[in-house]
Amino acid sequence: MKLTCIILLLSLSLSACDHGLEPPDFSGTGTIVGTIEYVGQWPAIEELQDLRFVGMRFVPRDTSDFLQLNLMAISGGLKKQVDFDEFRVDEVTTGLYLYSGIAQKFDADLLSWRPVGLYTNDGGIFSVAPNQTTEIHIRVDFNNLPIFPPTQ
Amino acid sequence: MKRMVVILWLLVFGSDLQAQSLKGRILSEDGDPIPGANVLVEGTGFGAAADANGHFEIPRLPSGTLVVSISSIGFYSNRMTVVLAVGEQKEVEWTLRVKVFESDEVVVTASRREQPALSVPVSVSILSADELSRRNVISLDDALRSVSGVQVLDNQINIRGSSGFAYNTGSRVLMMLDGRPLLTADSDGIPLEALPSTEIERIEVLKGPGSALYGSGALGGVINVITKDYPDTPTSTVRMFAGTWEPVRYATWRQGWAHGDEFRPFWGLSASYSEKKSPTFGWWGNFSFRRDSGYMELSGRDVFHGFGKATWRPKPSYKVDVLLGLMAKQQDDFIFWASARDVLSPGRVSFGDPPDPNASPNGAPDNFVKQISFLPSFTHFLNAHWFYEVKGRVFGSLVQPIDDGTGKLKKLSEGTVGFRYGAEGQLNWFPRPETRMVFGLSRDAITTRSSFFTTTNGDDLGGQPEAAIFSHLEQELSEDLQFVGGLRYDHYQVDDATVETRLSPKLSLAYTWYPGQVVRLAWGHGFRVPSFAERFTDDREFLPIVRNLDLRPERSQSIELGIRGSIRAAGQLSWDVSVFHNTYSGFIEPRLVLAEQAFQFINLPNATIDGAEIQFEWQDQAQRFKVRTGYTYLDSKEDATGEDLPFRARHQIVSSLDSKIWKSISGGLDFRFSSEPERVESDFARFIPDAEIMGDTRVLDLRISGTKGPFEAAIIVNNALEYYYVERPALLGAPRRYTLRLTYRQ
Numbered sequence: 102m103k104l105t106c107i108i109l110l111l112s113l114s115l116s117a118c119d120h121g122l123e124p125p126d127f128s129g130t131g132t133i134v135g136t137i138e139y140v141g142q143w144p145a146i147e148e149l150q151d152l153r154f155v156g157m158r159f160v161p162r163d164t165s166d167f168l169q170l171n172l173m174a175i176s177g178g179l180k181k182q183v184d185f186d187e188f189r190v191d192e193v194t195t196g197l198y199l200y201s202g203i204a205q206k207f208d209a210d211l212l213s214w215r216p217v218g219l220y221t222n223d224g225g226i227f228s229v230a231p232n233q234t235t236e237i238h239i240r241v242d243f244n245n246l247p248i249f250p251p252t253q
Numbered sequence: 254m255k256r257m258v259v260i261l262w263l264l265v266f267g268s269d270l271q272a273q274s275l276k277g278r279i280l281s282e283d284g285d286p287i288p289g290a291n292v293l294v295e296g297t298g299f300g301a302a303a304d305a306n307g308h309f310e311i312p313r314l315p316s317g318t319l320v321v322s323i324s325s326i327g328f329y330s331n332r333m334t335v336v337l338a339v340g341e342q343k344e345v346e347w348t349l350r351v352k353v354f355e356s357d358e359v360v361v362t363a364s365r366r367e368q369p370a371l372s373v374p375v376s377v378s379i380l381s382a383d384e385l386s387r388r389n390v391i392s393l394d395d396a397l398r399s400v401s402g403v404q405v406l407d408n409q410i411n412i413r414g415s416s417g418f419a420y421n422t423g424s425r426v427l428m429m430l431d432g433r434p435l436l437t438a439d440s441d442g443i444p445l446e447a448l449p450s451t452e453i454e455r456i457e458v459l460k461g462p463g464s465a466l467y468g469s470g471a472l473g474g475v476i477n478v479i480t481k482d483y484p485d486t487p488t489s490t491v492r493m494f495a496g497t498w499e500p501v502r503y504a505t506w507r508q509g510w511a512h513g514d515e516f517r518p519f520w521g522l523s524a525s526y527s528e529k530k531s532p533t534f535g536w537w538g539n540f541s542f543r544r545d546s547g548y549m550e551l552s553g554r555d556v557f558h559g560f561g562k563a564t565w566r567p568k569p570s571y572k573v574d575v576l577l578g579l580m581a582k583q584q585d586d587f588i589f590w591a592s593a594r595d596v597l598s599p600g601r602v603s604f605g606d607p608p609d610p611n612a613s614p615n616g617a618p619d620n621f622v623k624q625i626s627f628l629p630s631f632t633h634f635l636n637a638h639w640f641y642e643v644k645g646r647v648f649g650s651l652v653q654p655i656d657d658g659t660g661k662l663k664k665l666s667e668g669t670v671g672f673r674y675g676a677e678g679q680l681n682w683f684p685r686p687e688t689r690m691v692f693g694l695s696r697d698a699i700t701t702r703s704s705f706f707t708t709t710n711g712d713d714l715g716g717q718p719e720a721a722i723f724s725h726l727e728q729e730l731s732e733d734l735q736f737v738g739g740l741r742y743d744h745y746q747v748d749d750a751t752v753e754t755r756l757s758p759k760l761s762l763a764y765t766w767y768p769g770q771v772v773r774l775a776w777g778h779g780f781r782v783p784s785f786a787e788r789f790t791d792d793r794e795f796l797p798i799v800r801n802l803d804l805r806p807e808r809s810q811s812i813e814l815g816i817r818g819s820i821r822a823a824g825q826l827s828w829d830v831s832v833f834h835n836t837y838s839g840f841i842e843p844r845l846v847l848a849e850q851a852f853q854f855i856n857l858p859n860a861t862i863d864g865a866e867i868q869f870e871w872q873d874q875a876q877r878f879k880v881r882t883g884y885t886y887l888d889s890k891e892d893a894t895g896e897d898l899p900f901r902a903r904h905q906i907v908s909s910l911d912s913k914i915w916k917s918i919s920g921g922l923d924f925r926f927s928s929e930p931e932r933v934e935s936d937f938a939r940f941i942p943d944a945e946i947m948g949d950t951r952v953l954d955l956r957i958s959g960t961k962g963p964f965e966a967a968i969i970v971n972n973a974l975e976y977y978y979v980e981r982p983a984l985l986g987a988p989r990r991y992t993l994r995l996t997y998r999q
């Protein structure tokens with residue numbers, strides 16, 4: 102009985118020998134640079150609280166998905182009331198970006214963001230590779246905003 | 254009129270004024286005296302302990318039929334019926350049968366009175382003082398990690414899957430100290446460190462709803478910490494421990510923190526003194542201090558405790574108890590990591606906007622916490638059939654934030670002050686030896702002021718008066734069959750606009766189908782009223798959280814079938830096997846609510862948890878070797894979707910082994926396993942990197958100790974196999990650490 106108990110407990114304990122959780126592999130980071138072309142009538146200035154490029158590694162289901170900051174690459178604030186602009190985002194997580202574009206914050210609330218122009222080449226998907234720069238172009242037509250949430 | 258009252262009183266109690274007494278001797282079957290055997294007259298405060306020759310004497314007893322229980326460690330307890338005529342001084346000689354292997358465990362939580370653990374008709378686990386000492390347990394979460402069916406998610410206690418993870422807000426397990434509720438006034442959280450660690454007699458864990466006896470909070474179970482009584486000879490204990498956290502094995506993790514490569518120290522000191530000053534007065538005092546530099550950045554803490562308890566029995570029929578506790582703690586509260594590649598550094602999150610790399614880490618707010626508990630009680634034994642208890646309780650807590658930049662305390666108005674206070678009266682009636690009844694009333698209130706709360710009136714000061722009436726019946730239907738029933742009605746005045754009421758019943762049966770083998774069937778209801786924090790928190794400093802005035806109480810219902818027993822098998826083998834079916838409705842959890850553009854505590858749909866638990870304990874004949882194993886299986890589902898409930902481990906194993914190695918040297922090990930939760934869901938994972946990562950937990954602790962005279966030395970290695978795990982999202986579980994402990998007891 103005693104020996105059985107000891108063997109059983111030692112067997113259980115040895116299952117912990119693999120050390121469990123470990124740091125995930127680091128696949129490096131890349132850079133996204135982009136150009137933006139604006140057409141159409143710009144919104145009123147009070148509805149232009151913020152404007153940024155947002156690259157998402159997923160396709161959002163609703164505005165609550167804008168909180169998945171872990172899965173997004175976000176630029177600094179963009180110029181407003183211009184016809185053309187450029188952006189650059191460094192140290193971006195590598196992988197596929199499935200839904201990306203220019204987002205406008207139209208109110209003070211946390212989730213008051215909406216897409217005003219999407220990256221549409223190659224089905225809207227681009228890839229970021231380690232130590233590589235990915236170049237994209239986005240066209241924003243304020244008179245013809247993308248449907249949100251997107252139809253899958 | 255006055256004369257009539259005296260005559261009436263004499264008619265009723267007159268016989269009790271005579272000098273009846275009972276004296277005798279307690280012997281083993283071999284005729285040897287049993288020193289220290291306890292002789293108690295049931296339902297009264299009368300009793301005595303046998304002297305070195307087995308002699309005892311109980312004077313001033315009431316006349317009539319008395320039931321006397323005789324017990325001693327290592328012997329089977331016995332009950333005798335004695336008829337005392339008026340003025341009779343009876344002499345008896347009783348024998349006890351040698352039991353050797355079975356412990357004389359008693360529990361109090363199941364029925365608000367002491368009773369043998371074997372005959373309790375519900376699932377209860379007991380952690381003895383000896384077990385707590387062997388493991389160098391210094392906080393409640395440390396202790397509970399070794400209890401079968403209990404899962405600890407950082408600071409949240411989960412009994413049989415009742416709780417998920419909600420950052421210690423709204424505990425679904427009621428914590429009590431000597432039977433008095435001890436949940437924080439603001440969040441109904443469990444004060445895990447508010448314990449007199451060296452003066453704990455045992456910790457009882459009731460698995461299943463306990464609201465029929467204890468009201469709100471006992472939705473998933475009850476933890477009752479019972480403090481020690483007083484020794485016949487004065488006892489002093491001084492304990493010191495010191496140790497170190499070993500640096501984690503992965504360089505990637507160590508590089509994220511400037512101190513990642515260092516051994517991080519911790520140490521502590523405690524001293525206690527207890528004595529029975531006279532037959533009518535006893536007391537103990539205990540203080541402790543510990544400092545832990547922490548194994549992660551900003552995870553250190555300093556904790557000071559002071560506890561004292563005194564009991565005064567001016568007459569055999571009166572008893573006054575007072576317990577006072579103080580705790581002060583300064584801590585860095587590491588909430589979430591930077592990422593799975595940087596687990597030793599707290600995260601930096603600018604919620605809703607792109608992260609600002611220069612922002613101070615808000616994954617580890619600093620706080621200075623003070624707590625005070627004051628628990629007086631008065632017991633009066635009226636006669637052999639009646640006694641009553643009046644218990645008071647005050648539990649206050651103060652949380653003062655510390656400025657990250659300057660290290661100075663912020664204003665109290667930026668923190669939280671809360672008091673939970675109240676009293677209860679309990680009348681115990683034992684009309685016959687086979688019938689026991691309890692009736693009670695309780696009244697409590699909560700007053701909390703916090704910069705984070707906005708009550709219905711728009712004020713930051715709130716109160717939540719509550720009142721309850723309860724009753725409890727134990728009836729032995731036959732020699733082998735015991736029935737227990739209970740009913741409690743609770744009334745909560747949440748605020749001016751909201752009143753909550755709840756009726757909580759329970760029924761159970763215990764059937765002794767063979768000597769020492771008991772089958773039990775238990776059914777009961779549980780509920781929990783939302784805490785202040787869940788209902789009223791309205792703040793946007795760390796996360797946008799809005800209050801929810803429509804929050805409803807959570808409810809649970811449980812049915813359990815179990816069997817408990819023991820047999821001789823090359824020693825003594827004990828077991829407890831149970832299956833249970835629990836249903837829950839209105840679970841309160843934080844969720845992101847789009848309509849509010851913020852997080853909010855909301856009621857979730859119904860859920861069901863089915864499960865089974867098996868526990869075995871075996872001790873060899875010479876009592877040199879003891880092994881204990883428990884396995885718990887949980888199948889938890891949301892009724893509407895059929896999905897698993899988040900953060901519940903389907904399989905859990907806890908095991909321990911203790912053995913005398915050589916002369917006064919003993920060794921032991923504890924192992925715990927819990928499987929990766931079937932589902933991990935947290936809105937926090939949306940913005941905290943890698944918060945969705947969970948896995949198995951497999952932790953082995955080793956210990957060895959030796960004694961010489963009044964000294965004891967022990968070496969403890971926790972997480973000896975260096976297994977890395979997360980107990981809850983984005984927090985690395987404790988890595989390997991080494992502790993040296995020295996104890997002097999005289």
